[in-house]
Amino acid sequence: MHLQKNIETFDKEPDLLERILERAYREALHLPMEVTEEYEFLARGEYNENFVFTHPESGKRYVLRVNHGSQMHLKKQISYEAHALSLLEKSGRVPKVYYVEEKGDKGILLMDFLEGRALRYETDLSVAGQILADIHCTKYEREKDWGELRLLSPENPLYAMLSESASLLRSYELSPFKEDSVYERCHALWEKVVNLEEKYAKTLSSKDFCIINTELNSGNFLIQDEEKNFEEKSETDISSHLIDWEKPLYAHFAQDLGHFLAPTTSFWKTDCILYEKDRDLFFHAYKEALAGRRNFSGIEEKTELFILFNCIRGLSWCAYAYAEYQKGRDIQNEDTFRKIKEYLTDPFLSSVEELFRESRT
Structure with a gap:
């Protein structure tokens, strides 16, 4: 049988x-x-x-x-x-x-095989903070990892994200399926992050580098409902996990946090957008779990910067993917295509533009 x-x-x-x-x-x-x-x-x-x-x-x-x-x-x-x-x-x-x-x-x-359900933003932000802190505190001496599988490490993480976004937008710009208004709005946001890269790139220290996942969608977390609060958890009481490690890097911790908290991430599977109170809850759990292990600098400020970069990266990918789907992609997923179109129209696109206007960076 x-x-x-x-x-x-x-x-x-x-x-x-x-x-x-x-x-x-x-x-x-x-x-x-x-x-x-x-x-x-x-x-x-x-x-x-x-x-x-x-x-x-x-x-x-x-x-x-x-x-x-x-x-x-x-x-x-x-x-x-x-x-x-x-x-x-x-x-x-x-x-x-x-x-x-x-x-x-x-x-x-x-x-x-690990048991668990997908992360729920409404209830699991503290657990997510604990998971990411445990991962970001894991020691990795890249200078001693000289094999062909050595983790990639962008010298300038902001520029790397900026370049990737530029390539994706350029592909959309050259596509016969380009919609002028969508391209112009996305490109205007891209120009804003160009200015941010010039302003902040040198403020990011390699001392704040760690192993990061780069793809922190809710479905990549496996949450156990019996997970205890951080204060109650023993060293062996770890039951929630992070899976799907296709694109790990040795890079700035805030790149992961920015991806996790960005609306382009949370809205993808759940239609959820995280606000200041949600981010504060996450930051509290993350910093509590870091205590005594790593001393990352400017956690909230640098995460806000990476949220903006993750937004333009997400929108650029959606524009690129929209053109790919229109010309007949090998793997077609109607739910994915529907979401892509949602990202490139209002009210979602307007909400990202508002996020840039309200940013303190």
Whole structure:
């Protein structure tokens, strides 16, 4: 029965039936040489597919992650991701990696299956602050990490985000599907962050660098409802996690915080926009969890700066993606396309423009 089930699960990728038979794969989890475990589809992204299975002897569940490409244009995307997870394992906030292999155009990774639900902004901001603090406090000596999987580190994080946004907007500008008013409004915001980069780039110290996720959508958090308040939590009482480490960097802590709190992030899956009281709640939990471990400077001010940069990056990506969808993208998702159009029209676009007007930076 298990063989037929696996054939059905991997019907679009039959070569995976051979990959799970390989001795190194079986030995990594002490699996019997004969495949008796059944794989089930778990989730799919633009560059990855995830399958879940139960160990036939221990009863523990694991995830088989299959990579199909790289947003970061890396030759060994899944190995880079696995390296970041291994570096962060001691944080207790990410899945443990057991096996990684690059072969042909597919890389595979074996890791723990973690229980939990997606983050709710209304109730989980304090837990998110604790998770990110634990990750940002994880020690990483990049100067000693000289392998080919060494984490990428932009010398100027603001300029890197600015350049990426420029490339995305340029693609939209040259597209036959460009709408003039949308381009003009997005480009006006881009020009504002150009001025901010010139003003603030030199104020960002590499002393405030740490391993960051860069993709802090609510669905990438796995929250356990029994998670205790920080004051009540022991060192071993860690049950909520952050998954999906496709694009980790060694960069400024506020880039992560800015992405998490930006309306272009929170509105994507939940239609939620975070206001000052929400940000204050998050900052309190984050700083409480940092205490005695890291002494980041100007947390609120620098996060506000990165919120603006994340907004223009998000809008630029939506403009680019809108054109891609219009010309017939390989992977089409109607919910994603609907959201993209929502970002590029009012009232959402006006709300981002208002955020720039109200900014104290």
